[in-house]
Amino acid sequence: MINIILFFLICFGITNIIVREDIFKWFRKYMDKFKIGILFHCETCLSFWIGLGMYWLLPEITEYIALNIFFSGVLSSAFNKILIITLYKF
Numbered sequence: 647m648i649n650i651i652l653f654f655l656i657c658f659g660i661t662n663i664i665v666r667e668d669i670f671k672w673f674r675k676y677m678d679k680f681k682i683g684i685l686f687h688c689e690t691c692l693s694f695w696i697g698l699g700m701y702w703l704l705p706e707i708t709e710y711i712a713l714n715i716f717f718s719g720v721l722s723s724a725f726n727k728i729l730i731i732t733l734y735k736f
Contacts (some may be wrong), residue, residue, distance in 0.1 A: 657700055657722040658729055661693040690727050697722025 664670045664686060677683040684693050697719040 648717050651696075652719075653700060653704070654702070654722065654725045654729075657693055658726050659724050660696050661689055661722075662730075664690055665689050689730050694719040694723040694724035714724050 664673070665688070670686075674683070674686045677686050685695065700722065701718040
């Protein structure tokens with residue numbers, strides 16, 4: 647159970663830092679030159695891809711989620727969307 651929570655929090659943290667924080671502003675501006683640049687402005691989109699990556703990078707954390715790699719991406723994206731709505735609504 648703790649692995650799933652850890653997976654969600656890691657995915658949320660990485661997504662939030664890349665999409666919202668000033669430290670990656672230069673990176674987002676640079677990526678805007680390419681078609682993939684839109685990905686770095688969308689929390690739902692980026693968290694999906696981060697979830698896919700986390701499945702491969704941290705197999706010991708994702709072993710309990712392991713229906714397949716796609717499911718990890720979908721879970722990451724859904725959790726991120728719920729957390730963003732909850733945190734930024736107030």
